[in-house]
Amino acid sequence: MNVFILSHACVTPINQAFFAEVERRTGWNLTIVAPARWASEYGSRVLERWPDYQGALVPVPVWLSGNVPLHVYRTFFRDLLRTHAPDVVFVHHEPYGLATAQLYAANAAVRRCPIGFFTWQNIPKRYPAPFRQLEQWVYGQSAFACSGSESAADVLRQKGYTGPIDALPASLDLDLYRPYDGAPALKRELGVEEDVPLIGFMGRIVEEKGLGTLVQALDQLREQAWQVAFIGGGAYEGELRRMLTQMGLIDRCTWRAYVPHTEAPRYLSAFDVLVLPSETRPNWKEQFGRVIIEAMACGTPVLGSDSGEIPHLIEATQGGLTFAEGDAHALAARLQSLLTDPALGHRLAEHGRRAVQERFSLAAVAEAFAGTLRRAARPSTTPIQVH
Numbered sequence: 090m091n092v093f094i095l096s097h098a099c100v101t102p103i104n105q106a107f108f109a110e111v112e113r114r115t116g117w118n119l120t121i122v123a124p125a126r127w128a129s130e131y132g133s134r135v136l137e138r139w140p141d142y143q144g145a146l147v148p149v150p151v152w153l154s155g156n157v158p159l160h161v162y163r164t165f166f167r168d169l170l171r172t173h174a175p176d177v178v179f180v181h182h183e184p185y186g187l188a189t190a191q192l193y194a195a196n197a198a199v200r201r202c203p204i205g206f207f208t209w210q211n212i213p214k215r216y217p218a219p220f221r222q223l224e225q226w227v228y229g230q231s232a233f234a235c236s237g238s239e240s241a242a243d244v245l246r247q248k249g250y251t252g253p254i255d256a257l258p259a260s261l262d263l264d265l266y267r268p269y270d271g272a273p274a275l276k277r278e279l280g281v282e283e284d285v286p287l288i289g290f291m292g293r294i295v296e297e298k299g300l301g302t303l304v305q306a307l308d309q310l311r312e313q314a315w316q317v318a319f320i321g322g323g324a325y326e327g328e329l330r331r332m333l334t335q336m337g338l339i340d341r342c343t344w345r346a347y348v349p350h351t352e353a354p355r356y357l358s359a360f361d362v363l364v365l366p367s368e369t370r371p372n373w374k375e376q377f378g379r380v381i382i383e384a385m386a387c388g389t390p391v392l393g394s395d396s397g398e399i400p401h402l403i404e405a406t407q408g409g410l411t412f413a414e415g416d417a418h419a420l421a422a423r424l425q426s427l428l429t430d431p432a433l434g435h436r437l438a439e440h441g442r443r444a445v446q447e448r449f450s451l452a453a454v455a456e457a458f459a460g461t462l463r464r465a466a467r468p469s470t471t472p473i474q475v476h
Contacts, residue, residue, distance in 0.1 A: 090117045090466060093175035094184060095150075095192050097160065100127040103350045105139035105146070108264050110455040114146055119144035120173045122162070128155030130293075130323070131347045145173065151188075158220070161187045166195035177232075178204040179464045184234075184250075185216050185224040192232050203232035203465040207257060209376040211240040211397055213247045225249060234464045235458070237377055238398045255442045255461040260454035260473075264448060265351065266386035269358035276359050279343045281316045286428050288315055289360030289389075291353065291380050294323035297373055298368030299394055300418035304332045306424060311338065313428055320345045320356050340427030357387040362427045362434060367396040368414045375399050381409070382449045390434045392423050405448075408441020 098104045100123045112119050125148035127134050136148045153160040178196055182189045184206045196204050206227060218365050228250040235257035236242040242254045273283050292298060297359050333339040363384035367375040375397035384391050391409030393399040403409045412419035
């Protein structure tokens with residue numbers, strides 16, 4: 090079977106690993122089209138190939154690089170569709186995006202083969218014209234949809250999509266995301282003694298990640314031994330440092346800017362607990378929390394707020410504890426439990442690692458996605474709907 094994939098996320102090579110696993114398990118011919126260059130908060134990235142991906146990788150320049158909903162490819166896609174002759178098309182992009190409509194229009198004009206999209210959107214937003222109309226048109230043209238979470242699937246139904254929806258959560262290469270043997274050495278590299286618990290945060294340092302609440306919780310635990318590592322960068326970093334300095338906690342913090350995906354497991358393995366204290370905003374709530382399963386795969390327990398998908402993910406894996414978002418007292422109490430009871434952390438870590446192996450490995454998610462594409466390419470009289 091020939092599969093045609095459009096994915097701006099695949100400009101980051103590790104995101105091709107999932108499709109490499111689909112390729113390996115099925116023997117299908119895959120074509121990935123991605124931006125030739127993509128702007129991000131970490132700088133401009135040029136499309137590169139992930140070593141395990143063997144299929145066609147087609148770089149196409151885009152206008153409005155870095156703008157997820159508004160970017161468009163500098164092609165009509167018609168020649169690409171004729172050349173690669175797909176049996177099924179997957180747009181790894183939200184249904185309201187201009188790039189999505191662009192490929193859907195080309196498919197309608199050239200191939201009219203089964204086509205589907207992906208969504209993380211877990212808030213039922215009403216978009217202005219023409220995005221609202223394009224979104225509804227995409228729904229009507231789609232043979233299938235994939236959602237990153239159950240709440241995203243619920244939003245699709247609320248907004249009028251009536252076709253099949255299959256689950257497509259984040260997945261991990263467990264050869265990369267695993268406990269790292271050199272964790273004690275890395276703690277020393279970060280300036281943390283081996284017997285001092287290391288609390289970790291990894292991600293964008295922005296206000297909605299709840300880092301102000303984390304600082305307040307740490308202030309309540311100042312009498313206990315701990316260090317905290319902030320891995321990432323963002324607009325809130327200056328305010329975060331100011332708060333920590335004002336509270337006299339800055340000397341107990343270590344900082345690293347963005348680290349490559351291939352280096353992330355080393356840091357996650359060194360943490361004694363990963364904290365994700367995200368806080369819902371009117372136009373945003375945590376869509377999944379990929380770093381949660383990354384930490385669990387590395388043998389690290391997780392402490393997360395109840396924003397968006399976080400509590401559902403932690404409950405499903407049993408790999409951590411949750412607290413009410415914005416509640417510094419509750420966060421401090423959960424942290425204290427983990428800091429003073431290492432056995433609890435070990436039990437949670439074991440549950441989480443096992444659950445990630447079973448549910449979020451590349452193999453497990455790729456096999457399920459292959460089933461989605463098979464059903465789309467050879468539809469039965471009764472569509473199968475999986476949430």
